Amino acid sequence: MTASTTTNDPLSVEEIRSDFPSLTVPMHGKPLVYLDSAATTLKPRPVLETIQEFYGHRYGTVRRAVYGLSEQATAAFERTRKTVTRFINAPTSRSIVFTKGTTESINLVASSWGKTHLRPGDEVLISAMEHHANIVPWQLACEATGAQLRILPMNSSGELLTEELDTLLNKRTRLVAVTGLSNALGTINPIQEICSRAHAQGSLVLIDAAQMAGHMAIDVQALDCDFLAFSGHKVFGPCGVGVLYGKPEILETMPPYQSGGDMIREVTFEKTTFADIPVRFEAGTPAIVEVIGLGSALEYIHSIGFEQIGAHEKDLLRYGTDLLEQIPKLRLIGTAAHKSSILAFILEDVHAHDIGTILDQAGIAIRAGHHCAQPTMKFFGVAATSRASLSIYNSREDLDALALAIDEVITLFRS
């Protein structure tokens, strides 16, 4: 992959596809059509090579030992922290905490910040389209502290009703936790507006960037968000690693989330003093090679550039939306004006799981279910949807295959 961030050449899907060995492995004897990148992305060769190289030749623990292997591993690990810092334009690498993923990042904030900063009568505001990972931690934090959970509603296209912020945001609001991009609907939310309006009321803002991070450039300083979370495995990186960004001055006020090795300054049996941020929040031996692999994934994204990624995915979204809209008895769930490359739908008379199983037989991997967003499903009055989610390696041909297979499902169920 040699495309540079400065050219405006359309992205070469063929070149990109050749970076992803998974795409060459047939499924049920058919070429794989992978349409589940919102769940997890496939991995490009540079990431695979980095992992192989590190485990194979350069492996050692971090932060603990004086020998060369460990010092090199520590340096590579900390280089990734710098890569992440640049990737989201954070002010300092002290603001970057490595976690297991978005879920742990949000739990860290809910637990550490929530339990020390929330009081009875305070309010936490989330949106109606959140992933369970950005609902349940806040429910538990509210239960533990006596704070109240409030919900910012959406309309039937899957767009947040930001006018409701007038009443929902008030002096009691301590935190707004909202997704930048909905995994169930594809909606891109107006997080810049939400940040500035929340701040005007003195509330902090956490952005769930699990979906956003692989599709759109993130600038935490321009956004001025207080926390932001994403997962490595959704941005072409390894599983078991994720990121929490927090404004350093806020992270500094927060107690450790877990405790043990690495996160301490000094331990006696009487008292322990804790390490500075961000290490304070990184108890135990981290996922060393996965973190380094994440660095390689972010460099891979950078080498393509979000401009190209955005243009390619926009084209796919438009193409796919047109195709699916022509299918009778198909209803798209999530039709926001500002949308990313997720096509969720239901078919009249055919359950999502039947669609998922039949498409799988055709080599097409889509997701069928509630997408860890049961309140969103309930809002749209469906038990489950089928979801095709697109990424840089998808082509118009993938969408043609999807539409054709859906037609066959309809024929089968009609016959």
Added chain:
Amino acid sequence: MSFDLYQQVILDHNRKPRNCGALEGHTHTCHGHNPLCGDDYTVYLKVTNEQIEQVTFEGNGCAISKASASMMTQSLQGKNIDQAQALFEEFHQMVLGNLDAESTETQLGKLKIFQGVRAFPSRVKCASLSWHAMHTALTQKEDEVSTE
């Protein structure tokens, strides 16, 4: 496309489920729910002197779960409780892949069509949901089962 799982019989029962609706005067009932995919069924049985007189079901879900419920109600007609429980056991073992209905003598009959489900681990629960509900209803342990 390979439609091993979606044979005409299954599609037909999905489209026109038999014995569908609540059963007045039922003696046993149980609600079965799979939160993962939203399959949701209630099974009703009218039993007199250990003999199953009538079985119905109501609810919604995927084609596999609906066809399975529909065909179950047909195959239980006229059986006694012990026979129904034995059939549950055979059906359950078949969809789990522990019993080869082709080479083994069973009472499964038409139900053998669900043997294909064993190749789809994520769908076994769909095929067995109403059976679990029936089993629980007759065992009278509780009136709610969940496959999660």
